[in-house]
Amino acid sequence: MKQKPYLSLDDVKRIAAAAEAEALKNNWPVTIAIVDDGGHLLWLQRGDNAAATSAVIAPAKAKTAALGRRDSKVYEDIVNNGRTAFLSVPLEGMLEGGVPVMVDGFCVGAVGVSGVKSNEDAQIAKAGIAALG
Template sequence: MQTKAVLTVSDVDAILAAARAEAIANNWAVSIAVVDDGGHLLGLVRLDNAAALSAYICQEKARTAALGRRESKVYEDMINGGRVSFLSAPVLQGMLEGGVPVVVDGQTVGAVGVSGVKSDQDAQIAKAGIAALG
């Protein structure tokens, strides 16, 4: 039987705090979600003035990154490159940049999704959150 790391409540708190700090430092109103490797929500924060829809989109971006075990941008690029049939993929609804997997010892243990600003800025915030894990 294999074993792997899992995100703890402390890990989720650290990710959310660091991601929130990155967003606030740039004056970006976003929503940030952290999910486990199955795409289940572990933590969510919607900053002041973030659009209500961003709270839904960030969760889907995170879920897509966790289940796909890669950044959600990969799917966006694939679709933009002409593989539009991928839009019919089941479960993956957040195929926009801004979902980033959390990888520990080569295994995806969860993901962070951000929505509310430009997609590369969403990804920047997600990566800042993940960096808090060390």
């Protein structure tokens, strides 16, 4: 039987702390969501002054990135480049700001961020993931 890595609670806490630090450094009010490889929520943190809707959007971005094993921006780009039929795909969160966590070629989860510009959301997610080393 094959084995694969997974996100431990300590890993999740490290990602969350680093993502929060990036958001605070830039004074960005966001929600940070971390999911496992199946898109199941492991962590949700809504920062002070983050919009209520960000608590729905961040986990959706994370789930999309985990299930697709790629940045959620890929799906946004597909739609923006004219393939509107892709909107019928049963995924939510097809906006930039969801980033998969890849370890040894395996997707072990993803981070989704919502609350500021999409590229800034992605910046926060990537800063969190970078804490894993």
